[in-house]
Amino acid sequence: MPVLDASDYTPPHVLKNGHINTIYPYIFRKKIEPTYRRERFITSDDDFVDLDFLGGDHDKLAILCHGLEGSSGSQYMQYTASLLSENGWKVMVFNFRSCSGEMNRKLQMYHSGWTTDLHEIITKYEDGFAEISLVGVSLGANMILKYTTDQIYKFSSKIKSIVAVSTPTDLSASSQKIISRQNRLYDKRFRMTLVDKMKKKHKDFPDRIRLSEINKIKTLWDFDEYFTGPLHGFTGAEDYYSQCNSKQFLHQATIPTLMITAQDDPFLTKESLIDDIAQRTKNLYFLAPKFGGHVGFTTFGENYYWNENKTLKFINDPDDFVRNHNIIK
Numbered sequence: 001m002p003v004l005d006a007s008d009y010t011p012p013h014v015l016k017n018g019h020i021n022t023i024y025p026y027i028f029r030k031k032i033e034p035t036y037r038r039e040r041f042i043t044s045d046d047d048f049v050d051l052d053f054l055g056g057d058h059d060k061l062a063i064l065c066h067g068l069e070g071s072s073g074s075q076y077m078q079y080t081a082s083l084l085s086e087n088g089w090k091v092m093v094f095n096f097r098s099c100s101g102e103m104n105r106k107l108q109m110y111h112s113g114w115t116t117d118l119h120e121i122i123t124k125y126e127d128g129f130a131e132i133s134l135v136g137v138s139l140g141a142n143m144i145l146k147y148t149t150d151q152i153y154k155f156s157s158k159i160k161s162i163v164a165v166s167t168p169t170d171l172s173a174s175s176q177k178i179i180s181r182q183n184r185l186y187d188k189r190f191r192m193t194l195v196d197k198m199k200k201k202h203k204d205f206p207d208r209i210r211l212s213e214i215n216k217i218k219t220l221w222d223f224d225e226y227f228t229g230p231l232h233g234f235t236g237a238e239d240y241y242s243q244c245n246s247k248q249f250l251h252q253a254t255i256p257t258l259m260i261t262a263q264d265d266p267f268l269t270k271e272s273l274i275d276d277i278a279q280r281t282k283n284l285y286f287l288a289p290k291f292g293g294h295v296g297f298t299t300f301g302e303n304y305y306w307n308e309n310k311t312l313k314f315i316n317d318p319d320d321f322v323r324n325h326n327i328i329k
Contacts, residue, residue, distance in 0.1 A: 018264035021293030050100035055085030065140030113244025141167035145246035170271035171241035256318035262292025
């Protein structure tokens with residue numbers, strides 16, 4: 001399928017900088033507090049995840065998956081959930097293990113390719129809905145793309161559309177980009193919360209989580225090398241990245257899938273711009289505006305941002321969405 005024209009995203013000059021567009025919503029966007037209803041889901045290994053629901057008695061369910069160390073409280077989740085719930089969708093925000101405000105029970109937490117919990121949740125809730133859409137952001141975007149393309153699980157026929165925003169489809173390249181000098185602030189921010197979680201895990205699993213290894217964490221890559229990888233069955237960071245990056249599976253997309261990635265995303269490299277894969281994959285559509293940053297796409301004068309409106313339009317009617325966009329490749 002084609003790469004679609006994304007030139008309708010034209011931010012003011014000050015936002016034509018990937019770092020500024022990334023940071024702006026976190027600092028300046030008006031705070032909202034959706035009235036979520038929380039349910040605790042017990043997983044097959046006797047752990048739990050917390051699911052936050054929003055919206056009325058609709059027969060369409062949108063499952064939202066957040067980014068690294070995000071949650072239902074992240075501004076991009078709150079706004080996307082609010083927009084979809086106002087427009088005919090029941091929304092479920094899936095808080096990954098350890099991300100809902102309470103530490104999970106098991107040694108394992110979550111990662112970019114951890115699709116088991118997502119599959120179990122969909123299996124449990126699908127009977128109540130006629131249609132399901134999956135919407136993922138950053139890490140959560142890689143997760144839903146892998147889930148629907150790696151052919152490990154036979155997923156529900158009720159899943160009719162996928163939207164993936166700011167996806168690190170090449171996990172290794174993105175990891176190296178995040179730990180680069182110009183991204184030191186982001187690296188430190190993520191690393192602080194992850195290290196804190198490992199210190200809490202050490203108290204529960206002192207034989208598996210060693211303080212000596214926690215002290216080795218100087219970058220996000222180190223965290224994946226010493227913890228994400230080994231704790232989830234991989235030999236280390238690069239083994240984890242190679243097995244879990246969604247890019248290798250995208251050509252197997254079987255349902256309408258929209259990927260939105262800014263060309264100036266400071267977290268991503270050219271390896272995550274999947275123009276060539278989109279052009280030869282029937283169900284894959286790619287929007288790559290010149291600007292937008294990482295989960296930025298700030299839009300002045302409107303309640304909802306450019307990527308949020310694109311998400312709603314696509315999951316409402318993928319065919320109509322494509323008809324209303326020019327093909328550029």
